[in-house]
Amino acid sequence: MNYRIGLDVGGTTLKAGVVDEQYRLLAKAALPTNPGRCAAAMLDDMAAVCKKAAENAGVSLADITAVGAGFPGTCNLETGEMEYANNLGLSHVFACDELKKRLHVPVFMENDANAAAFGEYLAGAGRGAKNFLCLTFGTGVGGGVILDGKLLRGFNFAGGEFGHTVIVADGLPCACGRRGCYEAYASVSALIEQTKAAMEAHPESALWQAANTLDAVNGKTVFDAAETGDETAETVLSAYLRLVGIGVVNFINVFQPDVLAIGGAISDQGETFIAPIRDQVTAERYSKYAQKQCVIRKAALGGDAGIVGAAFLDTLD
Numbered sequence: 001m002n003y004r005i006g007l008d009v010g011g012t013t014l015k016a017g018v019v020d021e022q023y024r025l026l027a028k029a030a031l032p033t034n035p036g037r038c039a040a041a042m043l044d045d046m047a048a049v050c051k052k053a054a055e056n057a058g059v060s061l062a063d064i065t066a067v068g069a070g071f072p073g074t075c076n077l078e079t080g081e082m083e084y085a086n087n088l089g090l091s092h093v094f095a096c097d098e099l100k101k102r103l104h105v106p107v108f109m110e111n112d113a114n115a116a117a118f119g120e121y122l123a124g125a126g127r128g129a130k131n132f133l134c135l136t137f138g139t140g141v142g143g144g145v146i147l148d149g150k151l152l153r154g155f156n157f158a159g160g161e162f163g164h165t166v167i168v169a170d171g172l173p174c175a176c177g178r179r180g181c182y183e184a185y186a187s188v189s190a191l192i193e194q195t196k197a198a199m200e201a202h203p204e205s206a207l208w209q210a211a212n213t214l215d216a217v218n219g220k221t222v223f224d225a226a227e228t229g230d231e232t233a234e235t236v237l238s239a240y241l242r243l244v245g246i247g248v249v250n251f252i253n254v255f256q257p258d259v260l261a262i263g264g265a266i267s268d269q270g271e272t273f274i275a276p277i278r279d280q281v282t283a284e285r286y287s288k289y290a291q292k293q294c295v296i297r298k299a300a301l302g303g304d305a306g307i308v309g310a311a312f313l314d315t316l317d
Helices: 039-057 095-103 112-123 182-186 188-201 221-227 231-255 265-269 271-284 302-311
Strands: 003-009 013-020 025-032 064-071 074-076 081-085 090-093 107-111 132-137 141-147 259-263 295-298
Touching: 003 039, 003 112, 003 302, 013 039, 013 302, 025 039, 025 302, 039 064, 039 090, 039 095, 064 095, 064 112, 064 302, 074 107, 081 095, 095 107, 107 112, 107 302, 112 132, 112 141, 112 259, 112 302, 132 231, 141 182, 141 231, 182 188, 182 231, 188 221, 188 231, 188 265, 221 231, 231 259, 231 271, 259 271, 265 271, 271 295
Parallel strands: 003 064, 064 107, 132 259, 259 295
Antiparallel strands: 003 013, 013 025, 074 081, 081 090, 132 141
């Protein structure tokens, strides 16, 4: 039996898992990322969490055929260099070589959103699809595209930055330096800010019962309040979902995937989140008269998608 390790490098947590040939996740391990440290210290912890995952699975590193790592930034797949990861505070780190020195196993790398999309394609919501698009809504908006069975990367490996397509000209500032980016309106971070603004403007709103303080607001707050029939919450949620849907329609029009999966913790709201987006796509898609239509569904692997996808990076062209 061949085993692989997938490493998901997040801004908060380093997660690793051992995956078998049937894409089954056998065991996991995690360590805090503690971003802002020197590269060597972070790489030491990345190697340590991989070793711990192997230990938890009851296998040795000698049983591991490959390690794949998903990094939150730009990866140069030709050189094995993590060129830039702003939320790690790292740039120009030859992560593949450094991890191979620590683990003595071949190491492959990819952008974390691409790795997660690949995981869903192999073993989750995109299984069986030829063309697949995965969008993940969280602190930002990430995504990946599989076209004709191949991961779309772009010539410089930076393709698929859905969060940094503009949906409002001269709109809200984005961390990337542009204004009006999809991420500035459709991320969970954006929803939290929209919710807080509504709470301050409407002190009578049930949003205050869902979150007693502004600091307690999260991505679930507005959904909880809307369930009570609160008008302010319903207005915030409707406006947010409208903006999310604009991007989804755009991306379907461009790529026409068999399946589009929606992931991130907010997708746990299920059809309350996804159904209005699906309705908007049905009404606005360019392909409305086509016999075949994109299927929109919730991502299936949750927080494990990046681990599963990263584990099989060695199988990509």
